[in-house]
Amino acid sequence: MFQLISQDPKSGARAGVLNTGHGPVETPVFMPVGTQGTVKTLTSEELHQIGAGMILGNTYHLVLRPGEGTIKKAGGLHQFIGWTGPILTDSGGYQVFSLKVLRKIDPDGVTFASHIDGSRRRFTPESVIQAQRDLGSDVAVVLDECLPYPSDAERVRKSVDLTLQWANRSLKAFREKGDGGEHLQLLFSVVQGGAHPELRRECARGLVSLDFDGYTIGGLSVGEPKGVMKTMVEIVNENLPPEKPRYLMGVGTPEDILEAIALGVDMFDCVLPTRLGRNGTVFTPWGKLNLKNARFKEDFRPIDEKCPCYACRQYSRAYLKHLHQAGEILGYRLTTLHNLTYYIHLMKEAREAIIKGHFSYWKKGVIEAPTENKMEE
Amino acid sequence: MFQLISQDPKSGARAGVLNTGHGPVETPVFMPVGTQGTVKTLTSEELHQIGAGMILGNTYHLVLRPGEGTIKKAGGLHQFIGWTGPILTDSGGYQVFSLKVLRKIDPDGVTFASHIDGSRRRFTPESVIQAQRDLGSDVAVVLDECLPYPSDAERVRKSVDLTLQWANRSLKAFREKGDGGEHLQLLFSVVQGGAHPELRRECARGLVSLDFDGYTIGGLSVGEPKGVMKTMVEIVNENLPPEKPRYLMGVGTPEDILEAIALGVDMFDCVLPTRLGRNGTVFTPWGKLNLKNARFKEDFRPIDEKCPCYACRQYSRAYLKHLHQAGEILGYRLTTLHNLTYYIHLMKEAREAIIKGHFSYWKKGVIEAPTENKMEE
Numbered sequence: 001m002f003q004l005i006s007q008d009p010k011s012g013a014r015a016g017v018l019n020t021g022h023g024p025v026e027t028p029v030f031m032p033v034g035t036q037g038t039v040k041t042l043t044s045e046e047l048h049q050i051g052a053g054m055i056l057g058n059t060y061h062l063v064l065r066p067g068e069g070t071i072k073k074a075g076g077l078h079q080f081i082g083w084t085g086p087i088l089t090d091s092g093g094y095q096v097f098s099l100k101v102l103r104k105i106d107p108d109g110v111t112f113a114s115h116i117d118g119s120r121r122r123f124t125p126e127s128v129i130q131a132q133r134d135l136g137s138d139v140a141v142v143l144d145e146c147l148p149y150p151s152d153a154e155r156v157r158k159s160v161d162l163t164l165q166w167a168n169r170s171l172k173a174f175r176e177k178g179d180g181g182e183h184l185q186l187l188f189s190v191v192q193g194g195a196h197p198e199l200r201r202e203c204a205r206g207l208v209s210l211d212f213d214g215y216t217i218g219g220l221s222v223g224e225p226k227g228v229m230k231t232m233v234e235i236v237n238e239n240l241p242p243e244k245p246r247y248l249m250g251v252g253t254p255e256d257i258l259e260a261i262a263l264g265v266d267m268f269d270c271v272l273p274t275r276l277g278r279n280g281t282v283f284t285p286w287g288k289l290n291l292k293n294a295r296f297k298e299d300f301r302p303i304d305e306k307c308p309c310y311a312c313r314q315y316s317r318a319y320l321k322h323l324h325q326a327g328e329i330l331g332y333r334l335t336t337l338h339n340l341t342y343y344i345h346l347m348k349e350a351r352e353a354i355i356k357g358h359f360s361y362w363k364k365g366v367i368e369a370p371t372e373n374k375m376e377e
Numbered sequence: 378m379f380q381l382i383s384q385d386p387k388s389g390a391r392a393g394v395l396n397t398g399h400g401p402v403e404t405p406v407f408m409p410v411g412t413q414g415t416v417k418t419l420t421s422e423e424l425h426q427i428g429a430g431m432i433l434g435n436t437y438h439l440v441l442r443p444g445e446g447t448i449k450k451a452g453g454l455h456q457f458i459g460w461t462g463p464i465l466t467d468s469g470g471y472q473v474f475s476l477k478v479l480r481k482i483d484p485d486g487v488t489f490a491s492h493i494d495g496s497r498r499r500f501t502p503e504s505v506i507q508a509q510r511d512l513g514s515d516v517a518v519v520l521d522e523c524l525p526y527p528s529d530a531e532r533v534r535k536s537v538d539l540t541l542q543w544a545n546r547s548l549k550a551f552r553e554k555g556d557g558g559e560h561l562q563l564l565f566s567v568v569q570g571g572a573h574p575e576l577r578r579e580c581a582r583g584l585v586s587l588d589f590d591g592y593t594i595g596g597l598s599v600g601e602p603k604g605v606m607k608t609m610v611e612i613v614n615e616n617l618p619p620e621k622p623r624y625l626m627g628v629g630t631p632e633d634i635l636e637a638i639a640l641g642v643d644m645f646d647c648v649l650p651t652r653l654g655r656n657g658t659v660f661t662p663w664g665k666l667n668l669k670n671a672r673f674k675e676d677f678r679p680i681d682e683k684c685p686c687y688a689c690r691q692y693s694r695a696y697l698k699h700l701h702q703a704g705e706i707l708g709y710r711l712t713t714l715h716n717l718t719y720y721i722h723l724m725k726e727a728r729e730a731i732i733k734g735h736f737s738y739w740k741k742g743v744i745e746a747p748t749e750n751k752m753e754e
Contacts, residue, residue: 041706066674070695074696081696322443
C-alpha cells in the first residue's frame with residue numbers, strides 16, 4: 001500500500017509511493033484542494049498537465065452540496081468531477097468545528113447547521129465513513145474533533161479521548177463495509193492533542209494500536225507559533241510506524257512544507273497557492289510577488305521564465321497585473337495554475353533530492369534563495 | 378480586402394472572407410467580446426480551439442486601463458493578450474455615451490469621467506484613431522455618438538451630422554497616419570440614425586461617399602422593438618456597397634443574428650453568450666437551458682452530446698449545475714466555452730448553408746426547432 005523508496009541520511013525526509021485504487025502517488029506530495037469538487041478555477045485536464053498526483057475533496061462541503069447521494073448516482077466523485085487520478089476526502093471535522101454557531105457535540109456525534117441553508121445536520125463517525133464510501137474517494141479520513149489554539153490540557157484530554165473513541169468506531173464501520181466496493185479505499189485517522197506533547201504522544205500511540213492505513217496530523221496551523229508546530233510534528237512522527245504514510249493537514253507555505261518533509265511528513269494540502277493565486281500573489285524561486293504592485297505595470301517578462309506552466313509560456317507579468325486589476329477571471333485562473341505548478345514542481349524536486357541523498361543541502365538553497373528585489377539591487 | 382464568396386438566392390445572406398493583417402476571417406462571423414483585453418474566463422488557446430475567427434477589444438476600456446501606451450510598449454494588443462488572430466477594436470463611443478454622469482459633448486469631441494477612478498478624460502475622433510493605432514488592432518472603428526432609444530428626429534438629425542463630421546475627421550487622421558505600421562489596419566465607420574429611416578439612409582449614404590473599409594450599424598439593440606431593428610438594418614444595407622463588409626454591433630440572440638444574416642449582415646458581436654454563460658444559461662439546438670434549474674440536479678448527460686466543446690466532452694449537466702450553484706469559477710469557464718462554441722458553430726453552419734444555397738431552409742429549421750422540454754414530453 002505504501003512503499004518507502006528512500007530516506008534522507010541527514011534528516012527525517014522520506015520518498016515513497018502510496019498505491020491507491022486510482023494509481024500510485026509519489027511522495028512527498030502536495031495535494032491541490034478541491035473543496036467543493038473543483039480545484040478552484042482549474043479543469044481536470046489542467047491538473048493532469050501540471051502533474052498533480054492526488055487531489056483533495058471535502059466531505060462536509062460535498063455532503064451539503066450536491067449531496068453524497070447525487071455523487072454516488074453519478075458513479076462516484078471521480079466520475080462526477082471528471083478526475084481520473086487519486087482523491088483523498090477530508091472528513092469535514094475541521095469545517096464542522098470551525099462553524100461559529102449552532103454546533104453541538106455529544107459522545108455519539110455532532111449536530112450543526114449547514115452554512116448554506118441553515119438546515120440541521122448531523123455527523124457521526126459512522127455516517128462520515130458511509131458518506132466517503134458513497135463519494136468513492138481513494139483515501140477516507142475519520143471524523144475528529146478539532147480544537148482551537150490555545151486549548152488547556154483538560155479540554156484537550158477530553159477531546160483526545162473522544163477522537164480515539166470515534167477513530168475506533170470509524171474503523172469498525174469501515175471494516176464492516178468491506179474494501180470500498182469498486183476500488184480500494186484506504187482509511188486514515190487524525191492525530192490530535194493540541195500543543196500538549198504528552199497528549200499528542202498518547203493520541204498517536206492510541207491510533208497506531210488500532211492500525212490505520214495512514215496517519216494525519218491535525219489541529220496544527222491554527223494559529224500556534226512555528227516552533228510549537230515543529231515540536232508537535234516531531235513528537236507525533238516519533239510515535240508513528242515508519243511504514244505508514246503521514247499527512248500534515250493544511251500546511252502551508254513552501255518553507256513550512258520543506259521543514260515538515262525534513263521531519264518525515266509525506267503528504268500535504270493547503271489552500272495557500274490557490275487562494276493567493278486568486279489574489280494576484282505568485283510564488284517564484286525568489287519569493288512571492290504581488291502582481292498588483294505598480295512595478296509590474298510594464299514588466300513584460302513572464303512570472304518565471306523557467307516555469308513550464310501555460311501562464312509563464314504565454315503571458316507577461318504586465319498582462320497578469322492588468323487582469324487582476326480589472327478583476328478578470330482569466331487572471332485568477334492563470335496565477336492559480338502557476339502557483340500549483342510551483343508547489344508540485346517543488347515536491348518533485350524535494351523527492352529527487354531525497355533519493356539522491358542531498359535533501360538538506362537542496363532545502364537550504366531553496367529557503368535561503370535571495371528575493372527578486374534583492375537580486376535586482 | 379473583402380471578398381464575397383457566395384450569396385443566398387432567396388435572401389440577402391452573404392458568405393465572404395475579410396482579409397486582415399492577422400489572417401483571413403470567414404464571414405458571417407461572430408466575434409467573442411474581449412472588452413478588457415480578455416474574452417471573459419477564457420485563454421487564447423481555448424479561443425483558437427473553439428474556432429474563434431476574430432475577437433473584439435474595446436478602446437474605451439483599454440485606454441482607461443492599462444492604457445494604450447502600456448499596450449504599445451508591449452508590442453501591441455495581440456502581443457499583450459497573447460492572441461495571434463485578428464482583432465477589431467470598438468471605438469468606445471457606445472461606452473462613453475452610456476456613462477450616466479459627467480459627460481459633455483462638444484463639436485470637437487467628448488469629455489467624460491473614467492468609471493474606474495473618476496479622472497477627467499477626453500476623446501476626439503483623432504485621439505480615438507491614434508489610440509487604436511497604438512493598440513494595433515486589425516480593424517479600427519471611428520468615434521460616433523450613440524443615442525438612447527427613443528430619440529426624436531431633431532435630436533437624431535444633429536447627431537447624424539456630428540457622426541458624419543467625426544467620421545470625416547477620423548478618416549483624415551487615419552490616412553495621415555499611414556497604413557497602421559507593422560500590419561494593415563482597416564477602418565470602419567458607424568451608421569447611426571436612430572429609428573428614423575430617412576436619417577439612417579442619409580447617414581449610410583454620407584459615410585459611403587467618404588469610402589470606408591467597412592460599415593458598422595450602430596445604435597440598435599438599445600431597447601427598440603425587433604421590427605424596428607429589422608427595418609433599420611434593411612434600409613442601411615440597401616444603401617451600403619455590396620463589396621464592403623457590414624457589421625451589426627451588439628446583436629444578439631442566435632435568432633436575431635440569423636435574421637440579420639438574411640438581411641445581408643456579415644459580422645456580429647454580443648456579450649450574450651459569455652454573460653449568460655457566467656449565469657449558468659447555455660445555448661443548445663433545442664433552446665436555452667438554465668443549468669441552475671432543479672431538474673438538472675441528477676441529469677448526468679452532457680449539455681449537448683453532439684457538441685465538441687470540452688465542457689460537453691468532459692462534464693455533465695449535474696456537475697455544471699453544482700459548480701454554478703456553488704459559485705465556482707470552473708462553472709463560469711465551462712458554460713462560457715460551450716456558449717461560444719455554440720455561436721461559432723452556428724456561424725460556420727450558416728456560412729456553409731449560404732454557400733450550398735439552402736440558407737433560408739436551414740435557418741427555418743434552426744429557429745423552429747422544438748425546445749428540449751417539448752422533446753421530452
